[in-house]
Every structure is written in structure tokens, then in C-alpha cells.
Amino acid sequence: MRRALRWLGIGIGALALFALLFAAWVWFASWRVLSRVHEARPETLAAPTAAQLADGPRQLRILGCANCHGSRLEGHMMFDAGPFVKMWAPNLTELAARTSDQQLAAALRQGIGHDGRALFIMPSPMYSRLSDQEVAALIAAIRRAPRVGGVVSGIQWGPIGRFALAKGGFPSVRERIEAFGLRQPLDAGAATAAGRRIAATVCSECHGADLAGGQPTPEMNAPDLFMVGAYDLAQFARLMRTGRPPNGRDLGLMREVSELGFRHLTDAEIAALFGYLQARAARVPQ
Numbered sequence: 405m406r407r408a409l410r411w412l413g414i415g416i417g418a419l420a421l422f423a424l425l426f427a428a429w430v431w432f433a434s435w436r437v438l439s440r441v442h443e444a445r446p447e448t449l450a451a452p453t454a455a456q457l458a459d460g461p462r463q464l465r466i467l468g469c470a471n472c473h474g475s476r477l478e479g480h481m482m483f484d485a486g487p488f489v490k491m492w493a494p495n496l497t498e499l500a501a502r503t504s505d506q507q508l509a510a511a512l513r514q515g516i517g518h519d520g521r522a523l524f525i526m527p528s529p530m531y532s533r534l535s536d537q538e539v540a541a542l543i544a545a546i547r548r549a550p551r552v553g554g555v556v557s558g559i560q561w562g563p564i565g566r567f568a569l570a571k572g573g574f575p576s577v578r579e580r581i582e583a584f585g586l587r588q589p590l591d592a593g594a595a596t597a598a599g600r601r602i603a604a605t606v607c608s609e610c611h612g613a614d615l616a617g618g619q620p621t622p623e624m625n626a627p628d629l630f631m632v633g634a635y636d637l638a639q640f641a642r643l644m645r646t647g648r649p650p651n652g653r654d655l656g657l658m659r660e661v662s663e664l665g666f667r668h669l670t671d672a673e674i675a676a677l678f679g680y681l682q683a684r685a686a687r688v689p690q
Contacts, residue, residue, distance in 0.1 A: 433570035434561065441520035442578065444510035452541035460545030462668050466606060467542070468527060469496070471664045477549050479556035482525065487562040491525055494558065497551040500543075508543050515578035522576035524559065529577060529584035530609045587613035592683035599680025602673060603629070606666075610657070615684065620657060632678065633685025640678045644669060 452460075464470055464477070472493040474480045479495035499518070500508065507518040515528035531539070561569065568574040589604050603615060610626040612618035617628040632640060639650045645667045647659030669677070 430563070430567050430570045434566040437569045438521065438561070440522065442516050442522060443520070444506070444514050444516045447506050447509035447513065447539070448536050449505055449509055449540040449543070450536040452537045452544065456537055456541040457544055460541045460548070463538070463542060464545050465665045465668045467531070468609065468661065468665055469542070469546075471661060472525075476552050477546065478552045481557075485562075485565075487564045488568070489562055489565040490557075490560040492557045492559070493525075495553050495556045496546050497549050498554055498556075500546050500549075501551060505540070505543050508546065509539050512539055512542065515576060515581060522578045524574065524576050526577050527609045529581045529613065530605060532581050532585065533605050533608075584608075584613045587616075589613075589615050590684050590687060592680060592687060596676075596680040596683045599676035599678070600684075602669075602677045603680055607677075610661075615681075624657060629681050630685045632681035635678070637675060637678050640681075641671070641674050644674050644677075 470477065472482055473496050474493070477496040479493050479498075482491045482493050484490050503518045510516045511518065511523060511526065511528070512531045513528060513534065514532070515523045515526055517523050534542070565574065589600055589608070592600065607615060607629060608618075610618055610620040611629050612626070615629040618626045620626055635643070635650070643649055643658075644662055647655050647662035647666075649655065
């Protein structure tokens with residue numbers, strides 16, 4: 405009995421030591437990922453046109469900046485995934501006051517924060533498709549927004565999130581940009597180029613780099629936009645402005661981004677996007 409208790413104690417001690425070593429590895433490996441500093445390449449920011457500058461605040465909504473950072477760009481909690489991660493989007497009005505245009509552009513298009521560390525929740529792959537003038541216009545719109553509030557909490561990684569980082573299961577947006585650039589939406593010709601441009605810079609965050617489907621959240625799959633081939637223009641316009649398909653079903657995330665962002669698209673932009681997606685649906689084999 406005494407020997408059995410002794411071996412039981414040794415076993416428990418070994419398990420405790422293993423757990424301690426494992427926890428230390430997870431913390432150290434995830435710390436290395438989170439603390440790694442990257443050098444951003446210089447950004448070329450061309451002067452926006454007067455029309456682009458005037459349109460900047462609307463583009464902040466269409467491109468989803470206001471969805472994550474708040475209607476006044478004041479920052480707020482995006483989601484609470486418990487032991488995985490708690491995510492706050494920063495206060496852009498405060499951040500803009502202490503960062504340069506180069507730093508803001510690197511965050512937008514390269515997924516690198518002003519401190520050189522990689523960003524994890526930022527649609528930089530999609531924003532990497534924006535032109536120099538478009539990025540400059542967005543930055544100007546951010547700088548023109550009235551400053552409100554202060555610093556907002558950043559990311560709090562839970563134990564499961566730390567483990568995912570340690571084993572490389574949660575790549576930063578910086579790591580996804582190159583692969584995103586290799587998959588472009590189908591070119592359906594010059595007549596639909598304007599709609600393709602909107603799709604590439606607005607729809608691709610959720611529906612994938614080539615619009616063939618994506619996974620905007622771990623529990624959600626966004627469909628191939630081939631399905632727009634079954635819509636007419638009126639139905640598609642309703643979808644873009646309300647996030648509801650012809651059957652009236654609540655599409656959750658689509659409803660949210662439509663109400664906050666896509667409803668700011670003009671009739672002409674929606675028609676151009678619809679025309680391109682219809683042309684794509686006719687050409688993409690299913």
C-alpha cells in the first residue's frame with residue numbers, strides 16, 4: 405500500500421511537472437509570436453482627388469472601418485470568445501493623433517501595427533488591393549474625425565488562443581496577404597471592371613480572395629458568390645442594403661455589415677457590382 409501510494413505520488417508529480425512545462429512552452433512560444441517586430445516597407449501615398457477626399461467618410465463605412473471601430477471610430481469590443489480571445493478594436497481617433505501616415509498605411513495594407521507587431525484581426529488582405537490614392541483618402545478621413553475617448557484595450561489572449569498561436573494555428577493578417585494576392589476575382593471584361601473592383605475590395609473579406617467562398621469567423625462559412633446568378637437586381641439591392649435574401653431569412657453577419665456599411669453604396673455601385681457578379685456566375689463552372 406505504501407509503495408502504491410509512493411508511485412501514485414510520483415505519477416501525480418510527473419503529470420504536474422509536464423503540465424507546468426507545457427504551460428511554459430505555450431506561454432513562451434506564443435509570446436515570441438506576439439512580440440515579433442516586422443519592418444514595414446515604405447508606403448507610396450498619392451494625393452487623393454477632391455472627390456476621393458470628400459468621399460472618404462463614406463468609404464470608411466463601406467469598407468467596414470466603422471463596423472469594427474465604432475460609428476465615431478472610437479473603438480469598442482468586437483467579440484468575447486472566452487478562453488480563446490477577447491478582442492477590442494482600437495480608438496482610431498486617438499491612434500491617429502500619435503501615428504504617422506506611413507504607420508497607418510502599413511496597418512491598412514501590410515497588417516503591421518504602429519509598434520511593428522503583426523495585426524491579427526484586420527482586413528489587410530482586402531485593403532492591400534486599395535490604390536495609393538484610396539488609402540491616402542481613408543487616412544485623411546480618419547484624421548478629420550473628431551477625437552473622442554481614450555485608449556481602448558487591445559487583445560487579451562486566453563489559454564486556448566495562446567496555444568493556437570504557439571502551434572501556428574492562428575496566422576496574422578500579414579501572413580495571409582501574399583496568398584490573398586495570388587487569388588484574384590475572375591476578370592469578366594472591361595464592361596464589368598468597375599463591379600469587379602468593388603467585389604475585390606468589399607466582398608472578398610468574407611467571401612474569399614477570388615469570391616469562391618470564405619470563412620469570416622471560425623463558425624461561419626460564406627458562400628461562393630456564384631449564388632448571385634439566381635438574383636435579379638431588385639433582390640440583390642435589397643440584400644446589399646438589408647442583408648436579407650428573397651426568402652427574408654436573417655443572414656446574421658451579412659445583415660450587420662449591410663446595415664452598417666453596404667447600405668451606403670450608391671444605386672450605380674450596386675448595379676455595377678450586380679452586373680459583374682452575374683457575368684462571373686455565367687463564366688465560373690459549378
